[in-house]
Amino acid sequence: MGTLLVTGGAGFIGSNFVHHVIGNTDHSVIVLDKLTYAGNAASLAGLPEDRVRLVEGDIADATLVDDLFGQVDAVVHYAAESHNDNSLHDPRPFLDTNIVGTYTLLEAARKHDRRFHHISTDEVYGDLELDDPARFTENTPYNPSSPYSSTKAGSDLLVRAWVRSFGVKATISNCSNNYGPYQHVEKFIPRQITNVLRGIRPKLYGKGENVRDWIHADDHSSAVLTILDKGVIGETYLIGADGEKDNKTVVELILSITGQPADAYDHVTDRPGHDMRYAIDSTKLRTELGWTPRYQDFEAGLKATIDWYRDNEAWWTPAKDGVEAFYASKGQ
Template sequence: MSKKKIVVTGGAGFIGGNFVQYMVDKYPDYDIYNLDLLTYAGDLTKHKQIEDNNNYHFIKADISDRETIFSVFEKEKFDYVVHFAAESHVDRSITDPEIFIKTNVLGTQILLDASKHINVSKFLHVSTDEVYGELDFDPTVFFTEDTPIQPNSPYSASKASSDLLVRAYYETYGLPVNITRCSNNYGPYHFPEKLIPLTISRVLNDESVPVYGDGKNIRDWLHVYDHCSAIDLVLHNGANGEVYNVGGHNEKTNLEVVETILSALDKPESLIKFVEDRLGHDKRYAIDPTKLEKLGWKPTYNFETGIAQTIQWYLDNKEWWEQIISGEYKEYFEKQYSLKDNK
């Protein structure tokens, strides 16, 4: 019996990278293929400990390159596709929406075509709760799988578009698919343009931390390890054509997140620097994961244990993020927040 072949697109990124490691370790009888273009947010150093494993393989490719993707899929005949690859930073989508449409919409469509061409057993599309738009501050209201899609940023609009394409390939062609929509992830190897790693990396250097608006926007935080286990479950047990929301039930304001990190690192709140609010900044995201829990999933991290583990990881892996926050990233930071590296 031949080994199952799973291709993970975007496997050099944050969530995809953690998922690749999770799958390589958990399923030694599967061949795991990491397909990634290695853009600014992707790197292979996170896979040093698995790169010599017999069941790990890397393919450098652009998901929006139809000829290359079809060639790879025809050669390898993947059984499962787990699709993470995406431009994902809202701020960058506001500045330059075009690359988000190319990668997130056209790239997804090409992967769907290639998957249909080789008759994959499952195409799992990893999406985001941001496609639902925003909630008000009523703590009794949550996103469910039946919540209408109403994206408010170019990023979330591109993800919503790809979600609809995935649904259409199920309805039109019978391609076996699932869509997962997660809340905000955090954990090891998170690129330091996002709130939690940005805050950790800056306060460790006694640098000011930019907080949009009044900091009262609420997000539901999900540890990346819990997200990986959820995707694993849906991949193997999800009903074809179904959407599953993945949420941690850990709602925090952005300001609370920053204050928690400052307190854990014994740094003063005077490092907080409120900056002009993000355009179209959604008030609140919160997920009802009941459907996934009925499938058998349960998160293992609450925010307190998860953020402590994450902070410790950044303390233990300074060499990884210190090389990222120099050079081009530093220029991006100053342009984005109109904030110099003041101490």
């Protein structure tokens, strides 16, 4: 039994990880989260207070980070500015959190000699053509296309450098698009789900041909625990569940599952530089570390996610109006 520091643990993927750790291990967790719009203490509600402690703070606060690293056995770094649209509107917070914040954590890991796992994204690899049979692997060259993905690429490279130069005991994982409970309503799947639940027609960028490789957040969590336990220091592992779907298909599935006509959505202006396709090859993780995803039926996972948003309207309602007003101002 040990204590994990989970940065960004009140955010979407981080909070799912905390729930997974508490439900499947004996670990205790300290969550460090800045509680910006994307972090929500309510996402940790119901977890045992003797095993989960929330600390509100910034990962770029070196004094706070140093104190917390002295209290834990390992660190899982989820905290990031992560929304592409927001990065196009104002890139600076992405530099502050994703680059400076990661640097601050790495220096603390170096000082305290703590096991460190860095969560990243497949977006660092750029995108693939729709008719390209290839998938991203751990050897795919980086080719980020937005302020978000470029700062995540930079943070990955910092981790690699601190492993090689200073012997930090770190691993990296790059994951495909997550879906599931506790995801902010600005994101694609929960935005469309909550639109339907409110009787609003979903919105689809462009023609909806963009393909994402979807994975349930609980499967991401189990993969991270596997890497933390079995991963080789200095290695990168790609996490994916063979869930390639284009955005049009996802919107139509949401409508069909909720009993609406499959074509009851509106096309809106596409965003600049919108990547066409992501696809993950997770062979290394599966063969070397023995991981397999639990949710291999995307439609079943999507139905469970819709049920969660239907049952937890109080969780997402406070943010919904502001999100829709922002997108309306951009014609999206």
